[in-house]
Amino acid sequence: MTVATGTDDTRQRRATLWLIACLGVLAIQITAQHFMGRLWICECGYAKLWEGVVKSSGNSQHITDWYTPSHIIHGFLFYGLGHLLLRGKPLSARLLLATAIESTWEIAENTPMVINRYRSATISLDYFGDSILNSTMDTIAMAAGFLIASRLPVALTVAIAIALELFTSWMVRDNLTLNVLMLVWPLDAVKAWQAGL
Structure with a gap:
């Protein structure tokens, strides 16, 4: 009995420690974006729970928006990746991998090179990058997706991902x-459809 309790305590x-490391990665993401000159919140001076207008200056600035489902799906995908690469490791270790990937993307996504790519190749002509709040919440949405995927059957996780993709x-x-x-491969026909042309 003592051995089992000791093992449980160690686990x-x-x-x-893995979860503290995840928070450390998130802190690095926030700090990096601060030093990149990203705004903490929307330039409008307030934070909303939901920004429902994609083609607006508030998009990617508030707590959630139409791109939040994409980050939840990131979590589904990263859960699968962690399952393949870190089989046998604790869930918290796999969450650290997922958080590191998402945070790296969130930093890269807010560099001038990627922002300009969004503006030139997609319908996001008014995209100027995420606020730190929005970017942080994107990473948290990924973690939520990861944890959801860890609890649900694979088929249900895939069905939810497809439903989110179709809905958005x-x-x-x-x-x-x-x-x-x-x-990666901009198509004029898709860009025209997205613009409503």
């Missing part, structure tokens, strides 16, 4: 798949 301590495509003519496509 708990390790999980706690229908509502705002954009989603994770189209976002990646237009960044």
Whole structure:
């Protein structure tokens, strides 16, 4: 009995350390974006729970927006990646991998090179990067997606991802798949459709 309790205590301590490391990665993301000159919140001076207008100066500035589902799907994908690469490691270790990937993307996404790519290749002509608040919440949305995927059957996780992709495509003519496509291989027909032409 003592051995089992000791083992449980050790596992708990390790999980706690992994989670502290995740928070450390998030702190690095926030600090890096601060030194990159990103605004903490929307230039408008306040934070909203939801920004529902894609083509607006408030997009990617508030707590959630139409791109939040994409970050939840990131979490689904990173859970799968962690399952493949870190099989046998604790869930918290796999979450650290996911957080490191997402945070790296959030920093890269807010560099002038990627911002200009969004502006030239996608319909995001008014995109000037994320606020630190929005970027932080994107990483938290990824973590939520990761934890959801860890609890649900694979088929249900895939069904939710497809539903989110179809729903955001229908509502705002954009989603994770189209976002990646237009960044990597922009198609004029897709850009025209997204613009409503």
